[in-house]
Amino acid sequence: MKQSELFTKVLRETPREATFVSHQLLLRGGFIYRFASGMYALLPLGFLVFKKIENIIREEFNKAGIQELLMSLLHPAELWKKTGRFETAGKELWKIKSRTGEEMVLAMTHEETIAAIAADTVRSESELPFIVNQFQTKVRDEERPRGGLLRLREFIMQDAYSFDKDEEGLSRSFQKMIGIYQKIFKNIGLPAIPVKASAGLMGGEDSYEFMVLADSGEDEVVICRKCGFAANTEIAKDKKECPQCGGEMVIKNSIEVAHAFKLGTKYSKAMNIFWNDKKGEKHLVQMGCYGIGLERAMATIIEISHDDHGIIWPLKVGPFRVHLLALGSSKKAVWKKIKKISEKLYQDLKKSGTDVLYDDREGRSAGEKFAEADLIGIPIRVVVSERTLEKNSVEIKKRKEDKVKLCLIKFFPSYLKTLL
RNA sequence: CGGAGUAUGGUGUAAUGGUAGCACGAGUCCUUUGGGAGGAUUUAGUCUCGGUUCGAAUCCGAGUACUCCGACCA
Numbered sequence: 105m106k107q108s109e110l111f112t113k114v115l116r117e118t119p120r121e122a123t124f125v126s127h128q129l130l131l132r133g134g135f136i137y138r139f140a141s142g143m144y145a146l147l148p149l150g151f152l153v154f155k156k157i158e159n160i161i162r163e164e165f166n167k168a169g170i171q172e173l174l175m176s177l178l179h180p181a182e183l184w185k186k187t188g189r190f191e192t193a194g195k196e197l198w199k200i201k202s203r204t205g206e207e208m209v210l211a212m213t214h215e216e217t218i219a220a221i222a223a224d225t226v227r228s229e230s231e232l233p234f235i236v237n238q239f240q241t242k243v244r245d246e247e248r249p250r251g252g253l254l255r256l257r258e259f260i261m262q263d264a265y266s267f268d269k270d271e272e273g274l275s276r277s278f279q280k281m282i283g284i285y286q287k288i289f290k291n292i293g294l295p296a297i298p299v300k301a302s303a304g305l306m307g308g309e310d311s312y313e314f315m316v317l318a319d320s321g322e323d324e325v326v327i328c329r330k331c332g333f334a335a336n337t338e339i340a341k342d343k344k345e346c347p348q349c350g351g352e353m354v355i356k357n358s359i360e361v362a363h364a365f366k367l368g369t370k371y372s373k374a375m376n377i378f379w380n381d382k383k384g385e386k387h388l389v390q391m392g393c394y395g396i397g398l399e400r401a402m403a404t405i406i407e408i409s410h411d412d413h414g415i416i417w418p419l420k421v422g423p424f425r426v427h428l429l430a431l432g433s434s435k436k437a438v439w440k441k442i443k444k445i446s447e448k449l450y451q452d453l454k455k456s457g458t459d460v461l462y463d464d465r466e467g468r469s470a471g472e473k474f475a476e477a478d479l480i481g482i483p484i485r486v487v488v489s490e491r492t493l494e495k496n497s498v499e500i501k502k503r504k505e506d507k508v509k510l511c512l513i514k515f516f517p518s519y520l521k522t523l524l
Numbered sequence: 525c526g527g528a529g530u531a532u533g534g535u536g537u538a539a540u541g542g543u544a545g546c547a548c549g550a551g552u553c554c555u556u557u558g559g560g561a562g563g564a565u566u567u568a569g570u571c572u573c574g575g576u577u578c579g580a581a582u583c584c585g586a587g588u589a590c591u592c593c594g595a596c597c598a
Contacts, residue, residue, distance in 0.1 A: 116548060116560070117536045121590060132535095141590065195525085196596080213598095247525070247596070254598095261598060313598090323597095360598060397598030413559095432557045439557090471559035478559090489558065499558095 105424065106450075107463040112147045114476050124320055126406035127252025129415050133480050135423075142249025142257035144399075149480065152423035153402055154260075158239055160291045160420060161262050161396065164284050170235045170264065175217045177241050181207035183216040187374040196244045210243040215367070215393060218265045219375040226267065226389060229379050233273050235281070237264040239398070251320075253403035254359070260399065266392040269379055271368075274390035278310075278366055281394045285314060285362055288396070293405055293418030296361050299325050301336035314362035314396075318407045321357035328353055359404045367391040409504075415481030416504050424461040425524060426453060427482035431470045431489035438490050439466075445513070446488040449498070452517065458524065478503070484523055486516075 112134030121138075122128040130136045135150030146154050165172065181199065184190035189197070190209070198210040211217070218236065226232065242261045249255050266277035282298055289296040296314040313336065315325050327334040330351025337355070346353055369388040372378065378386040402421075409416045419425060430446040433439040443464070450462040461482060463473050470489070477485055487499040497510040500519070511519050 113534095113549080115535055119535065120530085123591070138590095194596085242598080244597080248592090248594090250592080256598090259598070263598095363598065395598060400598055434556060467556090469557055469559085469561055471557085471561080473560090474558075475560045487558080491558065 105459075105461050107461055108465045110148065110461075112149060114479055122252060124251040124254060124403075124407070125410055126254065126320075126403035129406055129410060129479070129481075130252055130403065133415060136253065138252075142246055142255065144253065144256065146399075149423045150402075153417070153421055154398060156421045156423075157292050157398055157401055158260075158262070161288050161398075162239075164288050164291070165237050165264070168235075168280070168284055170237050170284075172237050172239075174238050174240060175211070175214050175221075177211045177243070179209045179211055179217055181209050183220055183375075184209050187216055187219070187371060189216070196246060198243050198245045211240065212242060212244050213261075213393075213395070214238070214240065214263055215265070215371050215391075216375070219371040219377060219391070222265075222267055222372075222389065222391075223375045223377045226377055226379055229269050229381065232379060232389065233266065233268040233277055235264055235266040235277060237262065251403065253399040254407075256399055259397055261395045261397055263393065263395040266394070267377070268390040268392075269387065271390055274366055274368070274392055278364065278392050281364055281392065282312060285364065285394070285396070289314065289361070292401065292421050293409065294361060294401060295408075297325075297327070297332070297334050298364075299334040299336055299358075301338065301363075310366040312364045313360050314364075315358035316361055316404050316408060317356050317358050318404065319357055320407050321359040323358050323360055324355050325358045326353050326355055359400070359407065361401050361404055362394070362396040364394045365392060367393055410481070411478075413475070414479035417481045417483055419483045419524070422481065422483045424459045424482050426458055426460040426484045426486055426520070427463065427477050427480070428453070428460055428486045429463045429473050429477060429488070431473065431487060432466060432468065433490045435490070438493075441493060442488055442490065445493065449486070449488065449513075449516070453520075456517065458520070484520075486520075 114134050115132045118128045119131050122131055130150065133149065134147055137145040137147055181190055193212060197212050200208050200210060202208060239260055239262050241258060243258050246255060246257050249257050264281065266281065268274045268277050294316050296316050298312045299315045301311050301313045315323065324337045325334050326337055328346035328349060328351045331346060331349040333346050333348045344353055368390060371391050372389040377389040379389060380386055405421060406415050428446055428450055430442050433442060450460060453460040481503055483503050485501045485503060492499050492510065495510060497512050498516055499508050500511055501508040
């Protein structure tokens with residue numbers, strides 16, 4: 105992508121509305137646009153990041169053989185009445201009516217719908233266990249949206265649902281999902297720790313939250329300094345000593361980026377999901393659900409990975425992996441050469457499948473290009489300028505490091521590979 | 525919903541009852557090019573409704589929006 109063709113612009117100053125770093129930088133960098141509180145558009149740069157995160161998650165699910173589906177955003181209210189959540193879900197549940205007065209619900213989550221499908225699908229033990237996954241919009245009439253993408257009224261969630269024949273199976277599926285989540289968070293650059301928590305509205309008996317320690321976090325988590333055991337404050341309120349190793353427990357702020365619930369039979373009971381054994385006896389299916397908020401994950405990455413100049417995207421989730429800057433020169437011949445060489449590098453990078461943003465803009469000072477590059481936070485910066493060309497080189501710098509390296513142009517492709 | 529705060533061009537800010545100004549951005553032109561460069565020129569604003577007043581961005585009332593703290597959540 106050529107930066108001269110990029111649809112969005114950066115802001116020099118921080119909009120006053122933003123107090124969270126991630127919100128400030130997303131707005132300034134032109135990643136997002138606000139329509140109303142908790143309702144945002146992902147602009148091209150933001151959407152690129154979003155898609156990277158989505159694909160990393162999808163890849164892990166694919167590896168685990170978990171099938172993807174897509175359930176509707178509109179639900180008949182009837183389904184929610186069956187589970188009782190039409191009343192118990194509270195004000196966050198967005199209720200609407202069709203033109204004929206038919207009651208509907210906007211998906212706050214998808215237990216009801218997946219349970220409805222499973223009730224018509226599962227018949228015998230041989231069909232179990234299975235896990236299905238989707239990426240779908242969730243709409244919640246939040247009392248207080250906040251922090252830009254940290255808490256939205258509409259967001260996209262990766263939500264997976266597991267079905268097992270018994271509790272033991274549920275535990276296995278649950279463990280499997282915890283493992284998948286750990287891989288996912290590692291890949292998107294979030295040091296998320298699983299924390300034991302209570303089940304809340306979702307019902308069921310057991311749940312784990314995935315928490316990322318961050319000063320700007322709104323949740324408190326009690327964590328052992330020695331062994332790393334972590335628990336929700338609801339569970340480990342006043343514990344000074346670790347229940348596992350006896351080490352010192354400290355309280356830290358954190359952001360909840362995912363939640364995994366053992367739902368048990370709450371939904372299978374309400375929606376009649378059961379399998380028949382050999383004797384023809386019915387057994388309720390054990391369910392689990394597992395969700396990651398994609399926009400929140402994106403904002404959380406920024407909360408923990410930025411500096412005074414801007415965002416520092418991890419290599420795998422940056423909108424592009426390489427930011428190629430062509431620095432201007434008043435000498436026409438030199439500028440022509442700079443342009444020519446960067447254009448060639450740009451084309452070569454694209455051919456080799458490296459996603460690159462190429463700052464080809466004329467009339468922008470070097471300082472401005474550097475400042476924007478730092479703000480947007482693309483992991484690897486490559487500079488072509490009069491100075492580098494004198495040495496037949498380009499300059500390479502990682503966003504997260506200060507040191508710069510000169511690299512002869514002929515060695516550039518192979519050197520770059522070692523960084524990707 | 526409980527508490528608090530804010531509301532002026534796209535963004536950031538001034539104007540304490542008397543001419544709405546500045547900077548940045550954006551458009552055009554010239555110069556400049558290793559850390560947000562300079563000049564010329566153009567562009568665009570007082571959240572809404574009502575009240576007080578000769579006169580309101582400014583005072584009063586209501587509404588709305590946004591932000592923050594609480595509760596809940598991904």
